[in-house]
Amino acid sequence: MKERICLRGVSHEVDGMAWDGFNLVRIGRQAQSELQLNDSSISRCHAELAFVDSQGWFVRDLGSTNGTFLNGVRVGPEECKVRVRDLLQVGNVVMRIASMDQAEVSTVENFYGTMHVEATAQHSWEQAFAVVARHVAQHPESGSQLLGLLRSGHNLHHNHSFDELLQGSLEDAVRALGARRGALLLADETTGQLTLHASTGAGERPAAAHYSRTLVQRCLARGESLLSSDLGTEGDWRSDSINNANASSILCALLRSPQRRLGVLYMDRGALQMPFSVADLHLADAVAASIAGSIESGQFLLAKQRSWFIQTVITLAQTIELRDPYTAGHAERVTEYALLLADELKLPAQARQQIEIGGPLHDIGKIGVRDSVLCKQGRLSDDEYEHMKSHTVKGAAILATIPDLEAIVPIIRNHHERWDGRGYPDRLVGEGIPLVSRIVAVADAFDAMTSNRPYRSPLTIEAALEQLRLGTGTQFDPHCARAFLNLRLRLNKLVESQAMVDTVPDVELAPAQDARQAELVLA
Numbered sequence: 303m304k305e306r307i308c309l310r311g312v313s314h315e316v317d318g319m320a321w322d323g324f325n326l327v328r329i330g331r332q333a334q335s336e337l338q339l340n341d342s343s344i345s346r347c348h349a350e351l352a353f354v355d356s357q358g359w360f361v362r363d364l365g366s367t368n369g370t371f372l373n374g375v376r377v378g379p380e381e382c383k384v385r386v387r388d389l390l391q392v393g394n395v396v397m398r399i400a401s402m403d404q405a406e407v408s409t410v411e412n413f414y415g416t417m418h419v420e421a422t423a424q425h426s427w428e429q430a431f432a433v434v435a436r437h438v439a440q441h442p443e444s445g446s447q448l449l450g451l452l453r454s455g456h457n458l459h460h461n462h463s464f465d466e467l468l469q470g471s472l473e474d475a476v477r478a479l480g481a482r483r484g485a486l487l488l489a490d491e492t493t494g495q496l497t498l499h500a501s502t503g504a505g506e507r508p509a510a511a512h513y514s515r516t517l518v519q520r521c522l523a524r525g526e527s528l529l530s531s532d533l534g535t536e537g538d539w540r541s542d543s544i545n546n547a548n549a550s551s552i553l554c555a556l557l558r559s560p561q562r563r564l565g566v567l568y569m570d571r572g573a574l575q576m577p578f579s580v581a582d583l584h585l586a587d588a589v590a591a592s593i594a595g596s597i598e599s600g601q602f603l604l605a606k607q608r609s610w611f612i613q614t615v616i617t618l619a620q621t622i623e624l625r626d627p628y629t630a631g632h633a634e635r636v637t638e639y640a641l642l643l644a645d646e647l648k649l650p651a652q653a654r655q656q657i658e659i660g661g662p663l664h665d666i667g668k669i670g671v672r673d674s675v676l677c678k679q680g681r682l683s684d685d686e687y688e689h690m691k692s693h694t695v696k697g698a699a700i701l702a703t704i705p706d707l708e709a710i711v712p713i714i715r716n717h718h719e720r721w722d723g724r725g726y727p728d729r730l731v732g733e734g735i736p737l738v739s740r741i742v743a744v745a746d747a748f749d750a751m752t753s754n755r756p757y758r759s760p761l762t763i764e765a766a767l768e769q770l771r772l773g774t775g776t777q778f779d780p781h782c783a784r785a786f787l788n789l790r791l792r793l794n795k796l797v798e799s800q801a802m803v804d805t806v807p808d809v810e811l812a813p814a815q816d817a818r819q820a821e822l823v824l825a
């Protein structure tokens with residue numbers, strides 16, 4: 303096993319960049335440095351990060367001119383321990399310690415010698431998503447990568463051509479993982495022979511040359527996704543197909559359904575890019591599981607595509623909730639209540655579908671909310687409350703980047719608007735608020751009131767419905783609120799059958815409180 307440390311750029315010179323290193327990472331301008339930074343403020347041998355036995359990672363300055371700083375405190379030649387999320391400044395360049403983990407290194411024999419397989423993943427279809435969820439819960443800064451899963455699911459929902467679906471899904475995966483090239487290969491059901499069905503980033507060279515036949519065959523044969531980053535430079539370490547593509551880091555993700563192995567999703571990065579990380583392997587593994595679901599369906603009927611897409615959406619919602627252990631199940635329950643209300647109102651199928659997809663994602667903007675605010679137990683300050691409210695705008699901006707999802711953006715942006723115009727972010731009034739947003743607002747408030755909080759027990763169903771009645775015509779659309787009250791018997795059965803969990807403030811509703819704090823108490 304190797305000890306890995308991952309750093310991500312913070313200052314403008316390195317914003318968006320990331321680096322992985324193992325056991326010892328020397329930082330400086332010289333070419334021999336594991337982390338080479340060509341900035342005039344950096345010394346040739348500036349600093350180093352080292353893993354010390356089982357004690358963890360430490361940083362020390364190597365006699366630099368402009369100094370090394372850890373969380374604003376200057377570091378000398380003595381070792382200082384670093385932790386995840388620490389800020390490390392070398393010269394004028396600022397980076398964040400993004401993660402620390404272990405990487406398993408094994409080898410794969412092939413006709414050309416030995417290539418290193420750094421890590422593997424052998425997860426079931428369901429486990430693939432769970433692994434990504436745990437990673438994001440521990441490393442919230444990587445939450446935006448989940449959009450790769452959503453885009454992939456969106457392709458499965460909207461494309462009707464088999465070739466279109468495969469090509470679009472591959473391109474989404476390559477974009478989500480920051481890969482240079484990609485290929486999607488499917489296995490013949492009888493012979494098991496892999497055949498190329500889609501490729502991207504091939505340039506003018508034949509697409510078939512841009513994947514490692516050895517690694518994709520190993521991936522399929524062993525039924526495990528794999529990461530290979532230490533490929534070396536000598537020809538006898540690399541197969542001809544890798545040499546032709548000049549790849550330095552490779553991911554092979556197993557395409558499989560709960561029933562069988564379908565093929566391999568292949569991606570690589572070039573010599574000038576940072577190698578893939580173990581977190582990238584897990585994300586690719588989940589994307590491959592999502593893609594394989596639609597392939598397994600065979601005929602790609604719209605109903606089947608929607609089913610896979612909605613399942614991916616629900617997985618994303620659950621992943622977001624994992625950042626805060628108190629909100630587990632909130633998005634799923636809100637969606638269930640909202641769909642009951644939609645049926646009671648006899649909404650057309652199109653509006654119901656908007657809720658089915660938008661409900662689980664109504665709080666997706668919380669990816670952009672600081673942990674100190676999202677996980678705070680107790681009342682928020684004025685500034686914290688304003689920051690929390692920004693999740694509506696941030697969530698809408700995220701989904702606006704995905705074509706054809708415009709119809710669900712109002713749910714994400716406007717589910718905290720009030721009938722009397724005192725909501726946020728747009729202070730819409732009455733029927734100026736989209737109907738689907740008004741429906742989700744009622745369901746959101748009901749779940750908030752009937753869920754546990756660190757500072758109070760859940761309200762009874764009768765008490766929660768009474769609060770909704772009191773808010774009719776002020777906080778809630780009167781028609782929606784009255785229809786929801788008609789669901790009393792069905793709501794009793796639903797709430798009693800669910801294992802309710804403790805939750806923290808989710809910025810929802812509280813008619814009895816003052817205007818500033820009104821939406822904090824019950825959410």
